[in-house]
Amino acid sequence: MSETAREIARETAQEAPTVDLGLSWKAAFQTLGPAFFTLLRPTPLPEPYWVGHSEPAARALGLPPDWRTDAALAAFTGNAAIAGTQALATVYSGHQFGVWAGQLGDGRAILLGQTAGGQEVQLKGAGRTPYSRMGDGRAVLRSSIREFLCSEAMHALGVPTTRALCVTGSPQPVRRESLESAAVVTRFAPSFIRFGHFEHFAAAGRDDELRQLADFVIERFYPECRSDTRLGGNAYANFLRAVSERTADMVAHWQALGFCHGVMNTDNMSILGLTIDYGPFQFLDGFNPAHICNHSDSSGRYAFNQQPNVAYWNLFCLGQALMPLIGDEAQARAALGAYPERFAPAFEARMRAKLGLVDAQPGDAALADGLLRLLATEQTDWSIFWRRFAHWRAGAALAPVRELFIDATAFDAWLLSFDARAAQDGAAPEAALAANPAYVLRNHLAQTAIEQSQRGDHSGVQTLLALLQTPYQEQPGRQAFADFPPDWASTLEISCSS
Structure with missing residues (x-):
């Protein structure tokens, strides 16, 4: 164990109370072994409070109707352990803005476990991990509200995405561009495994772990790749093909909705073709194909009209990582060819x-x-x-x-x-x-709810969430939410710290 890991283990070693939320849990990612993660507890936050919650997400997780208890508040803030779980942070690497960044990992997200219903549950903003590098492991209220709302909005729009159960806040100060308050997002998905998980082991020449990870994902999510006779019956090439197709479908949906992700690093690409890691995202206002929503993206690498090509580039990185398993470059290239074959007709449809x-x-x-x-x-x-x-x-x-x-x-x-x-x-x-929603999560709508919440009134978050959960239905009295953005909306700057 590194000195950093030992230090963090000491920080989180205090005995936390254990609560039972009425969910059944099973081992999943933990079965891969210690090469893939570090066991640790979330770091508690003082004086937690509810900010926002999604009842449809709660039902999807299998929580009871009266789930929002004091015990749940403690658990979803990281102040109490949940019975049946074993918390951990996973290690991965990746390309960031097209440059190899080396080892990364869950720097502020802690995986609680997998429910019996097959959903992995994470706390984002739950404290430092061995992969935080120079970070504090925290999330701020502003970014947490944005991720919570957009996760649920994208699900309601029909886009493959991670989900968000709730946001909890704390008065604990967190330094970003200015001093803000801490928050934690509870999010879930069938898996949070990213392209970067595969890149991590491939870059280190650890082919045994690479194969173990690929077999784990294929067995659980892509079993058809074992029997697929295409690409010479090569299961790993068929796996790359299947991921390419899912990614093409996801990005085609983004482009049709005018959704900008903002930071399509390989460590932000889901192996299941889910939209993941909502940071400097934006739904377009005026249609500028070259729009850059991420203030940190000085080169425009992740501009709206670059997203389809960037996804393809990221898939090539995944393909390169899988080459020790695929073994045949022609089969790998054929697998990657599924992306353009799929994207064009998917977008046209x-x-x-x-x-x-x-x-x-x-x-x-x-x-x-x-x-x-x-x-x-x-x-x-x-x-x-x-x-x-x-x-x-x-x-x-x-x-x-x-x-x-x-x-x-x-x-x-x-x-x-x-x-x-x-x-x-x-x-x-x-x-x-x-096919054309009346309501999307424009930046100015999120900002208005955030500023209201920062003043201690969280009702705007719930109002906006309710609107976004039925985006294709006109809602009487809510026309302002579907109107043109105000002039000040163009001055909003969303960066990687958002």
Whole structure:
């Protein structure tokens, strides 16, 4: 054990009370052995309080209706152990902003265990771990509210994602750009394993652990790769292919929703094709394909229109890590080829749905691309355009759509082509409403709820959560949440510390 690990073990060695939350737990990641993690307890926080909670997430975890007790507050802040769990932090490595960063790991996230229902539960912001490097292992209220809300919002939008059960806060000060207060997000997913977990062992030449990890993931999440006869029946090549396909589906969904992740490092890429690690994310306001949502991203590596290519690059890093197992470069390249093969039709299908079309026809991609060029030229508000367009498809007036364009004649010309294409389709036009949300988590909405919470009033978090949990339904009296962003929204800067 390193000196850092010994120091952290001493910090967290105090005996914590144990509470029973009514959940059954089973060993999962722990079965891999000590090469993959460090056992440790969360570091307690003083005077914890509830900030926000998701009842749908609680039901998904199997918690009882009256789960929000004092015992649960202590457990989900890291102040009490949960009966049946064995907390740990995992080790991984990765490429950050395209540069090899070496060993990383769960620097502020602690895995409690896996429920009998198959969900791993983590506390993010629960204190230092041996992988915190120079960090304090804490999360602040601001970033915790953003991750909590966006996790649940993305789930409601149908995007593959990690989930969030709750946020708890504490008055303990935490230094970021300024002095803020601490918070903990309880999040869950079938697995938090990332591309970087594989890169870690591959970079160190530890092929036995690499194979053990791959077998662990294949057995639990990709068993079909053992019997897949494609790629010469190579299970590890088929595994890379399956991850490539899931990643393509996820990113196609991001692009159709106008979602910017902001920091697509390989250690932030889920091996299950889930959206993970909500930091400097943003839903587009005006449509600028080159929009950079991360203030720390000075080169624009993770700009909105770069996301599909970056995901492909990250998959190549995963493929390189898996080469000792795949053994055949041609099979690895064929596996990676599944990404572009999958992404293009997946994105085209989502754009067709946004347009209220069903039957795929030649020229659909060009039709959608022509519209995207129009939106980019005028930087038309992404979400408002698509929702108004969906209403027009369902029978509303066209005028609210046309008024979004300074040069409506260009839109009218495109509309003639669209009308001719739509006349050949068998779709119910109102189907577009199910593909274009009325509400997304814009930065200014999150910021308003955060500032309210920082003043001690957490009702705005719950109000916004309730809205985002039914994003495709119009909610009376909530029009302001679907309106254009205020001028001050353009001054918000979200960075990797957010």
